[in-house]
Amino acid sequence: MAVKEEEKIFAGKLFSPGDPELVAIKLKTHNLNVDFNATHENEYEKRDQILHEIIGEFGENGRIQGPIAFHYGKHTKIGKNFFANFNFTVQDDALVTIGDNCNFGPNVTIVTPVHPMLPEERRAMKKQDGQPGHLCYAKPVVIGNDCWFGANVVVCPGVTIGDGCVIGAGSVVTRDVPPRSFAAGNPCRVIREITEADSMANKPEIAGGCTPYLPGEQP
Template sequence: MVKEEERIYKGIVFCPGDPELVAIKRKTHNLDVDYNQTHEDEFEKRAAILQEILGEMGEGVRIQGPIAFHYGKHTKIGKNFFGNFNLTIQDDGEVTIGDNCNFGPNVTIVTPVHPMVPEERNALLGPDGKPKRLCWAKPVHIGDNVWLGANVVVCPGVTIGDGCVIGAGAVVTRDIPPRTFAAGNPCRVIREITEADSMRHKPEILADFAVPESFEGLF
């Protein structure tokens, strides 16, 4: 018989109440609590807890907290990540986040999907003929250099390309191509991000700072 966690990776229905899955989630939920009880300047303690929670974590990861990871081990985060307050990642399925990403407050990423028919949400029949509550999961992939604004919700199965900006409050239900600005509910591409968006054209905001001639080797 296929183990429940293997069923998740196959993209087929699984039982979230399976004892092995419950044990993973309970451990992660307890670690979430540990993280949320730390002070902001307890850098080493926070990093150690995140190492226990996450499947992979690059250098320079900073998450403001509070956090809510579901499985934790199904999430991989690249280097130089910043997550603002109230980051929620319901990673029944795989979640990958690239390098140099910034998330605003109250960002939520979800991967599980439930049957639309209410009676089927309550019970489907397992191989043994016994009724069980089942769901399945679709992975979420977020590229490098992505900025998600406040209150963005990323839905199951979505891929967000490199260099995207997702506007505040967006509900992302479909893939977003690289280097575009997208917003709305449901989220849609508004336009490409181009040189016209450069801070070079905002000297009144840039003040005494400057845009580098080259970004190579800076990150």
Template sequence: MTEEERIFKGILFSPSNSELKAMKLRDHNLSSQYSRTFEDQTEEREALLRQLLGRKGNNCFIQGPIFFHYGVHTEIGDHFFGNYNLTVQDDARVTIGDNANFGPNVTIVTPIHPFIASERRQMLDQNGEPKSLCYAKPVTIGSDVWLSANVTVCGGVTIGDRCVIGAGSVVTHDIPEDSFAAGVPCRVIRKITESDSMYFRPEVMADCRVMK
């Protein structure tokens, strides 16, 4: 079993494995290249994202700078918007649906390290060799999800479709669809309903209209 296969099984793996290090170096370099491009270098940016990500949908825009740990472990749907400083530490798989919007400084982290300091330094791997080991849990973010500024999503979390996550939240548990959730740790505040429609805010709508 390869170290990458161990990641996907959710068991301990060695981040210092040479094959994993080569994958990370490649994607760190691609992330750095993307971060040095200008916003109007659309063709260059598109080509870099196609190399960087496991899957990228149509009509996506990521402001940059960006940081992806593996990149190829991340799949992004159509019409994605990512604001400044998107960080995705995608040891385990990260899946993002269609029409998702991320505010500035959103971070997704999948790896989990031991609590005991001595175990965090080193444990014995499957071959009995002392290594620094960790494990990772996947993250799934549904379609039409809005993550506000400075949201952190931790490993093992699923955020359902059409959710809104408040600014500065740390999401450590699943959030059911159609929820407004916020806080540290993030908790469901209430269900999103038709009463949240901008239709009921004429002072903001002014001469605009809601589409039916």
């Protein structure tokens, strides 16, 4: 039995993005993107319904400002209490997994596909049946819980970002980021660990009388 192109994606093998089954998935999702982007911001139920049609898993209390651009949609899993600001783009050929309590600024882009470096191979390669085809492969992206991304962050194929990270605005993340790190730049690099010294309790001039929850307290 021939291996389906979607199975090749998940196996990290070269696949044909023009395969009819893959094209059908993308067409449905792209049309749903248009439906979502045509809604008004206060059409909460309609927006939520469309997002659940697009995204493979979408946790409770999630909100996306829009406009959105999901490629497959079904290859993305998002945890609870998620927020993404304007222009959230997910090119989820391979799996994209986002944890709980993540907040993304405007223009965050997550990409998974990788194209051959040689221009001749980008134009065409021989498929298993000997026929020419445009082929690429993809690497999954994993983003942990409690992450905050600034505006214009790009997450590249194969990257894992640990729990509790802050990624600075304009960063291009090309390699893994360990948990509880502040990372920024192009290419993105770890600037430092996030510690209790960063607590708003140490910034009363900004906190204005607000206080963090104590360990064990519930919001």
